[in-house]
Amino acid sequence: xxxxxxxxxxxxxxxxxxxxxxxxxxxxxxxxxxxxxxxxxxxxxxxxxxxxxxxxxxxxxxxxxxxxxxxxxxxxxxxxxxxxxxxxxxxxxxxxxxxxxxxxxxxxxxxxxxxxxxxxxxxxxxxxxxxxxxxxxxxxxxxxxxxxxxxxxxxxxxxxxxxxxxxxxxxxxxxxxxxxxxxxxxxxxxxxxxxxxxxxxxxxxxxxxxxxxxxxxxxxxxxxxxxxxxxxxxxxxxxxxxxxxxxxxxxxxxxxxxxxxxxxxxxxxxxxxxxxxxxxxxxxxxxxxxxxxxxxxxxxxxxxxxxxxxxxxxxxxxxxxxxxxxxxxxxxxxxxxxxxxxxxxxxxxxxxxxxxxxxxxxxxxxxxxxxxxxxxxxxxxxxxxxx
Amino acid sequence: xxxxxxxxxxxxxxxxxxxxxxxxxxxxxxxxxxxxxxxxxxxxxxxxxxxxxxxxxxxxxxxxxxxxxxxxxxxxxxxxxxxxxxxxxxxxxxxxxxxxxxxxxxxxxxxxxxxxxxxxxxxxxxxxxxxxxxxxxxxxxxxxxxxxxxxxxxxxxxxxxxxxxxxxxxxxxxxxxxxxxxxxxxxxxxxxxxxxxxxxxxxxxxxxxxxxxxxxxxxxxxxxxxxxxxxxxxxxxxxxxxxxxxxxxxxxxxxxxxxxxxxxxxxxxxxxxxxxxxxxxxxxxxxxxxxxxxxxxxxxxxxxxxxxxxxxxxxxxxxxxxxxxxxxxxxxxxxxxxxxxxxxxxxxxxxxxxxxxxxxxxxxxxxxxxxxxxxxxxxxxxxxxxxxxxxxxxxxxxxxxxxxxxxxxxxxxxxxxxxxxxxxxxxxxxxxxxxxxxxxxxxxxxxxxxxxxxxxxxxxxxxxxxxxxxxxxxxxxxxxxxxxxxxxxxxxxxxxxxxxxxxxxxxxxxxxxxxxxxxxxxxxxxxxxxxxxx
Numbered sequence: 076x077x078x079x080x081x082x083x084x085x086x087x088x089x090x091x092x093x094x095x096x097x098x099x100x101x102x103x104x105x106x107x108x109x110x111x112x113x114x115x116x117x118x119x120x121x122x123x124x125x126x127x128x129x130x131x132x133x134x135x136x137x138x139x140x141x142x143x144x145x146x147x148x149x150x151x152x153x154x155x156x157x158x159x160x161x162x163x164x165x166x167x168x169x170x171x172x173x174x175x176x177x178x179x180x181x182x183x184x185x186x187x188x189x190x191x192x193x194x195x196x197x198x199x200x201x202x203x204x205x206x207x208x209x210x211x212x213x214x215x216x217x218x219x220x221x222x223x224x225x226x227x228x229x230x231x232x233x234x235x236x237x238x239x240x241x242x243x244x245x246x247x248x249x250x251x252x253x254x255x256x257x258x259x260x261x262x263x264x265x266x267x268x269x270x271x272x273x274x275x276x277x278x279x280x281x282x283x284x285x286x287x288x289x290x291x292x293x294x295x296x297x298x299x300x301x302x303x304x305x306x307x308x309x310x311x312x313x314x315x316x317x318x319x320x321x322x323x324x325x326x327x328x329x330x331x332x333x334x335x336x337x338x339x340x341x342x343x344x345x346x347x348x349x350x351x352x353x354x355x356x357x358x359x360x361x362x363x364x365x366x367x368x369x370x371x372x373x374x375x376x377x378x379x380x381x382x383x384x385x386x387x388x389x390x391x392x393x394x395x396x397x398x399x400x401x402x403x404x405x406x407x408x409x410x411x412x413x414x415x416x417x418x419x420x421x422x423x424x425x426x427x428x429x430x431x432x433x434x435x436x437x438x439x440x441x442x443x444x445x446x447x448x449x450x451x452x453x454x455x456x457x458x459x460x461x462x
Numbered sequence: 463x464x465x466x467x468x469x470x471x472x473x474x475x476x477x478x479x480x481x482x483x484x485x486x487x488x489x490x491x492x493x494x495x496x497x498x499x500x501x502x503x504x505x506x507x508x509x510x511x512x513x514x515x516x517x518x519x520x521x522x523x524x525x526x527x528x529x530x531x532x533x534x535x536x537x538x539x540x541x542x543x544x545x546x547x548x549x550x551x552x553x554x555x556x557x558x559x560x561x562x563x564x565x566x567x568x569x570x571x572x573x574x575x576x577x578x579x580x581x582x583x584x585x586x587x588x589x590x591x592x593x594x595x596x597x598x599x600x601x602x603x604x605x606x607x608x609x610x611x612x613x614x615x616x617x618x619x620x621x622x623x624x625x626x627x628x629x630x631x632x633x634x635x636x637x638x639x640x641x642x643x644x645x646x647x648x649x650x651x652x653x654x655x656x657x658x659x660x661x662x663x664x665x666x667x668x669x670x671x672x673x674x675x676x677x678x679x680x681x682x683x684x685x686x687x688x689x690x691x692x693x694x695x696x697x698x699x700x701x702x703x704x705x706x707x708x709x710x711x712x713x714x715x716x717x718x719x720x721x722x723x724x725x726x727x728x729x730x731x732x733x734x735x736x737x738x739x740x741x742x743x744x745x746x747x748x749x750x751x752x753x754x755x756x757x758x759x760x761x762x763x764x765x766x767x768x769x770x771x772x773x774x775x776x777x778x779x780x781x782x783x784x785x786x787x788x789x790x791x792x793x794x795x796x797x798x799x800x801x802x803x804x805x806x807x808x809x810x811x812x813x814x815x816x817x818x819x820x821x822x823x824x825x826x827x828x829x830x831x832x833x834x835x836x837x838x839x840x841x842x843x844x845x846x847x848x849x850x851x852x853x854x855x856x857x858x859x860x861x862x863x864x865x866x867x868x869x870x871x872x873x874x875x876x877x878x879x880x881x882x883x884x885x886x887x888x889x890x891x892x893x894x895x896x897x898x899x900x901x902x903x904x905x906x907x908x909x910x911x912x913x914x915x916x917x918x919x920x921x922x923x924x925x926x927x928x929x930x931x932x933x934x935x936x937x938x939x940x941x942x943x944x945x946x947x948x949x950x951x952x953x954x955x956x957x958x959x960x961x962x963x964x965x966x967x968x969x970x971x972x973x974x975x976x977x978x979x980x981x982x983x984x985x986x987x988x989x990x991x992x993x994x995x996x
Contacts, residue, residue, distance in 0.1 A: 096934050096942060096944075096965060097930060100942075102943060208798075223920055237935075238924050240943070241941050358804075361802055363912040370913055374920040375920070
């Protein structure tokens with residue numbers, strides 16, 4: 076496990092270690108921003124269509140519902156991390172499950188993560204292509220977005236965190252701006268009936284908790300957090316909170332602007348809504364400006380995905396230099412993303428499968444770890460025993 | 463990729479940095495020749511060393527010292543002849559008070575001069591090159607150098623590149639002693655350290671390090687010293703510009719040191735835990751570590767009152783984005799996102815481009831290239847015909863090109879705004895970086911419109927936040943967040959700037975008595991209520 080420690084070339088240098096610019100740590104601000112970009116961007120892609128499918132006119136309440144379901148899990152994971160303060164998730168898993176089972180878990184996490192990365196990224200490229208660049212080949216768009224993402228990821232996790240923390244205010248600002256842009260077109264009556272499709276909503280939400288599994292993938296980097304599990308808890312709660320409010324606002328806007336049954340006929344809600352946003356007589360059709368902020372958010376989002384994948388692969392193949400694995404991972408994502416395109420429906424089916432599998436594997440895995448930590452005992456219990 | 467990344471570093475110096483640490487200091491010492499006792503032999507050796515048969519500058523003046531023969535050697539032009547006559551030769555010709563043999567260092571006739579004994583021929587030749595006359599005495603073990611050089615020099619002048627409307631108007635000169643005096647005048651503390659290193663084999667260049675002991679982090683000084691040691695170990699013939707020898711990433715667009723010609727700016731940075739590096743014969747100081755903010759600020763920001771400084775910084779921030787993005791956004795909007803432009807304006811643009819045969823990208827490259835050409839030419843153009851360039855630029859490139867239907871009038875506006883904005887940036891190096899980066903943005907916009915711009919922006923943002931200057935992040939104290947006085951885009955009132963920039967890890971953390979400052983805020987409700995909290 077020694078090779079997994081994030082060590083720098085001149086770790087001896089005290090200056091380097093104490094220096095916030097060079098100690099490769101993620102602080103609270105960065106974590107909040109990262110969590111926002113992991114989840115908030117999902118309100119702008121096809122996830123919203125799933126929400127409308129589950130909950131009908133109550134789709135805008137789903138982020139709230141998900142947040143409520145996530146709360147106990149976040150607390151449990153934080154508890155797990157606090158028992159092994161300063162250790163990464165895989166280390167904890169090795170302690171509790173043993174090396175071979177952890178290897179298997181990492182493999183499953185890697186494969187599912189790769190599938191999700193490929194599918195989502197391809198869908199983003201498709202969105203860009205269909206909505207803005209009708210004549211540009213999809214492969215080119217996909218490749219360019221992937222390359223930029225890979226570069227951002229290659230600069231390291233702390234660079235992703237810093238970029239995210241710099242962009243967070245602008246992303247939030249663009250949400251607010253969008254709200255004012257469509258303010259006069261909104262019909263609030265569209266959100267009724269308030270609870271949409273009723274009880275079905277809750278069961279579907281639990282089945283599809285895999286949509287927000289990203290924040291638990293981030294527990295892999297718990298050892299890089301500046302304040303340990305405390306930062307993880309606060310950062311995740313605040314970040315997910317902001318993202319949840321943002322997503323709620325977006326879906327609320329979609330419902331009200333397109334009207335309830337009408338919203339089901341719309342594909343790419345966010346891109347459509349930016350088209351009709353206008354400010355006075357003179358400024359209208361500024362979807363290109365929204366495209367800019369959206370692409371920046373997308374790059375941060377997928378950079379984190381890629382970084383996580385590289386990190387997992389690094390664990391799986393036990394390579395010396397983690398950053399060399401960016402080339403195979405990027406290449407794999409690129410070639411896997413060229414899967415034949417038939418219809419958008421196919422994407423929905425694939426996505427739903429992956430979300431189901433993620434829900435069925437990741438959450439039990441975490442719950443198992445929490446349970447084992449409870450039985451075997453972490454740091455605190457160990458201390459009690461010896462005394 | 464990692465291999466490429468390491469290749470892009472200043473490899474040789476980085477490598478030797480580790481080597482120099484292990485290197486035996488004694489081994490690196492130059493071979494030394496002890497001074498011969500006989501005067502004629504020493505003079506012969508020195509003459510050989512300086513090729514005196516060919517070299518007209520090498521001067522010897524024979525005289526006596528008491529009963530002994532003596533000789534004064536100097537290089538013509540580097541010394542003041544009249545001073546030598548009056549201060550050295552005339553007193554030596556006076557008879558000694560008694561026949562006791564006297565050491566020139568304590569000789570009453572010469573004791574008012576700054577005299578240094580030299581035991582080796584190498585030391586003598588160094589002093590001669592530095593413009594010190596050297597007195598050789600027959601039978602003595604040591605020669606004596608008088609520090610009284612008279613190299614031609616320039617008077618202290620107004621700064622050329624960093625003008626301010628309100629503030630000191632002094633700039634560095636080529637003479638290091640004068641520059642040191644200037645810095646000391648702004649920072650009168652015994653803790654200001656001036657360390658000298660001599661680098662270069664053929665041309666000896668003295669490189670000075672300035673820092674304030676007790677404020678600067680010692681490991682920061684150590685880092686720079688190690689690099690200087692590495693350069694010394696490599697025995698370069700000459701160190702033309704120290705910046706390029708000690709910076710980490712020579713291929714990067716971003717400068718890792720702040721270049722300034724203002725002593726007040728150097729003093730202000732030294733007091734905040736930075737290090738200044740100066741070089742002989744070079745009227746600029748390099749300040750390390752530099753962040754984006756130090757390059758973005760001007761000294762006037764702190765001399766001007768708060769609202770004026772905010773206004774000026776806001777304009778500069780705006781100018782930064784204008785320089786970087788105006789042409790790119792124009793291309794993206796006209797090529798890919800036509801619906802963004804209001805219909806009337808779109809008609810006007812289309813109308814003005816009706817007769818232009820070229821695509822927008824070619825047009826803009828043509829104009830940008832011409833503008834850069836004017837800028838480059840105007841630096842080198844003789845001052846007598848300087849005004850011509852304005853006529854050429856304005857008339858030919860502006861009006862005539864439009865009338866000849868080579869470019870559209872709106873393009874002139876775009877390029878003019880870009881050009882004007884690029885002059886608003888205070889730092890020369892960073893200005894270059896933006897101007898070069900602009901072309902990448904133009905290319906990205908031409909290929910993919912706003913998508914390209916956003917992607918390039920994301921990539922460059924990732925680069926810039928992970929770029930480090932001497933181990934300090936380029937975007938500190940913003941990303942990563944470090945406690946500071948918030949002197950970034952805007953600044954606080956001067957009395958509220960009580961925290962040092964902690965990204966440099968200075969030993970002294972505050973600029974004022976912080977507990978007392980905080981207690982003041984607690985007591986003073988009026989202040990507390992109305993204080994602006996960033």
